[in-house]
Amino acid sequence: MERPVISRPIGPRGPHKPTPPSKAEPIRKPSPPVLLIPGGNPTAKPLGKPLKGLKLDVSAIQSMQYYSGPSDPQVDYMSPEEAPTLRPNQETEVPTQSNEPFNLISMLKELGNITQNPPPAEDNSDPDLEVSSSLGNWSDEVIEELHRLGEGAGGAVHKVKDKRSGRIMARKTITTRQAPRQLLREVSIMTSTRHINIIRFYGAYISPSTSEVKILMEYSEGGSLETVGKRLREYGAVVGEKIAGRLAEGILQGLAYLHSKRTIHRDIKPSNILLTSEGIVRLCDFGVSGELIGSIANTFTGTSFYMAPERISGDKYTIRSDVWSTGITLLELVQNRFPFPNDLPPIELMVYITQNEPPSLEDEPGVQWTDEMKDFIKQTLIVNQQMRPIPKDMLAHPWITNTMKQDVHMARWIGEVYGWPKRKSGDQ
Template sequence: MESRPDLSRVLEPPSDDDSSLEPSPSIEWSDDVLEIVARLGEGAGGAVHAVRDARTGKCYARKSIVTRGSPLKYVLRELSIISTLEHSNITGFYGAYMSPSSSEVKVLMELCEGHSLEAAGAEIRRRQGRVGEKVAGRIAEGVLQGLTYLHSKHFIHRDIKPSNILLTRSGVVKLCDFGVSGKLVKSVAVTFMGTTCYMAPERILGCNYGIRADVWSTGLSILELVQNEFPYPRDLPAFELMLHISQSAPPKLEDDPMLPKPWSDAMKDFIRLSLTMDATARPTPRDLLLHPWIEGIQKRKINMARWISEVWGWDMIHKESSDSP
């Protein structure tokens, strides 16, 4: 498995005031002022690196988008979306520039040291560990909060999956990668974009869809996280997998006899509702924030900073400020 850079060793300790990352409106970005710290992986359209501003010492995630391979209209659409978004569960946007030497658009985003939910899940599996219900609930809540905010702005994400759910050093959930996001018209979208295996049945079938399609992808991502495996057969060809998802009964959260205690009935019901085949009967993100499982999670003290530190084996710093995500 590809090793993940230990960003806790090269970045400044987090500040309680996120405004410390805000660049001056007059700052101009270029390759000359940004030093590559680590390669983080691939995003929609290009590579993602952790970079440090040589002038301020601040670090960001920089996504490079090759304009030859990505129609410029999609690049401009992503920039137009992320530049208008500001929410604690959406990755922050700090600017963009064109690299003359490579014909790439480079986008500077908030750096999430905890990597993606996909990477965290892979590390947990490697260590033969499991994700507990409280942590899963906090992650689900963060995704739903981000989606509810997007919906309030008349946007749908359309590519919710573990690799697009990021975690900060303090365990805060952040949605990223808006390259396939679109504007909702009367709460309905009609284009076929996103990652097939996490798509809701209505999208696979080519029907109109709305924000509830993101709810399906959320439920599938949480189910995969807690079960340590993708809920559908990974070995099926793409077309057969699409047929399987759209025609078979949705997966359920089932108890594992190897675990010390069963999943709560409230959590099972949350997954069941998220994976409702009929989109019109599936709750919206706002509806699910009122679900008893999420309301119960919101009342509990969950040290997400400690959890993400344990996932990556970091030394705990500022324990006293990490009690809440």
């Protein structure tokens, strides 16, 4: 069945106050939790020639490393939850590429200092989560490489096995000479977080022969949302609303936890959201994550097409920018297409995102969404970041709270996506 292209995305540009949760107001029953529904795969069309005039550094597009925005640390729209993250902005470190000569011994010592002290477990952390207690536990000699999982800008990822314990893991290999500070930031964040919606970290080591850093982390059998989305498009299928709600909850729980640690992810996108075989969300790839200094940041780091407008424009931003990226990611997943024109050059697309109305979730033939879900997407994509909720507030949205009260068979769904053998009756 051919599904029409939404020719005019609409949505709030702010100011727009988030819809407060209401216990008195009855929540409309969501659409049936259809796991895989036949559907089309339309391609989004441009909505006209984008306006010109946005000041962007064209020469830096390929590296995605922009640094702009005013340096004044004052901001007048922080919520009480953001206020505790305030600190003087005098020591803010811009993550530039260092011109200092690479020192393997120095890197080894710093990695060792980072990985020696695992953080205490959180109340909602996975009880089976383990963290390597010593850098010296790992080397190429104790790791068996099984097969290649993929490769991104940060480095190649392989499925590997610990020869001693038989544990299956994912190993990310990074050439340290390319971005040592970014690498240490990623390892530091991974070792300082313990939460069920954050990828598990097992250890890191440097290969003496190649000077490559190898990070060992949890192997997520369910793959990424990017991979899931591709399979759904191949099937001509869509995600059920309850499934989408549980995914949204997992992403927001992970972001809220990072926020409590004064950290912005800055690169939320489908490929950085992994799923376990039980369908549990795990956020990963913290190479561009940053610490909240004064609760705001002004570095242009991350993946441009999922960025919030304030980041593309070079303005200061907060954890609310991750909420925008979450909205775009979910909208792409449930509609089986990127919600912005996909045939524009990178610069024009970024101009388009900043100067046009945000996309919205609309019903299509054979697929209907509840008003609560539509409002949730609308709240995540408020252009005015002052009015966009933080992750903690989005977790209190009626669509999320309603989903949390329902049984959602995530393991059964992810198994159906990949064609795994059906689980026994009663399995989640």
